[in-house]
Amino acid sequence: MRRRARDDRGQSAVEYAGVVALLLFVALAAIQLGLVAYTAQQAGTASRAAARVASQKDGAGRYEESGRAAMSDWLADRASITEGPGGSSDEVRVTVRVKVPALLPVFDFGEAERSTTMPLD
Structure with a gap:
């Protein structure tokens, strides 16, 4: 009986370390998914703001x-903003692409892309 108790020593610590590592990975995955959603939302906001300005007569270069x-400043550095013609000659279309930041190297979500079309002023 005494020998068996001695062999089980530290088992709970090993199990605890395994569970903590798993919980940490799940928490980081949840944060990463939130970051993806936030990046997509920011790309949409930027495309609407840029299209609004591009549709004005004096806003072509701004x-x-x-x-x-x-x-957000930390996402604006990762963004590419391009202007192009809309579906007709009296529209402008602005596309914003933002690289999604990765918390862990196993996650790669590429870029979030949003486009907005506005009528010319």
Whole structure:
């Protein structure tokens, strides 16, 4: 009986370490998914702001600056903002692509892309 109790020593500590590692991974995965959603939302906000400015007569060259100003600074550095023609000749379309930051190297969500079309002023 005494020998058996001695062999089980430390088993709970090993199990605890395994559970903590699993919980930490699940928590980081949840934070990563939230980061993906936030990045997509920021790309949408930037595309709407940039399209609003690009649709104005005097805003043709300032759309990119406006789009970056509408985003969080740490995501604006990762963004590319492009302007193109809309579906017709009296529309403008702005597309914003933002690289999604990764917390863990196993996650790679690529880029969040959002486009907005506005009528020309």
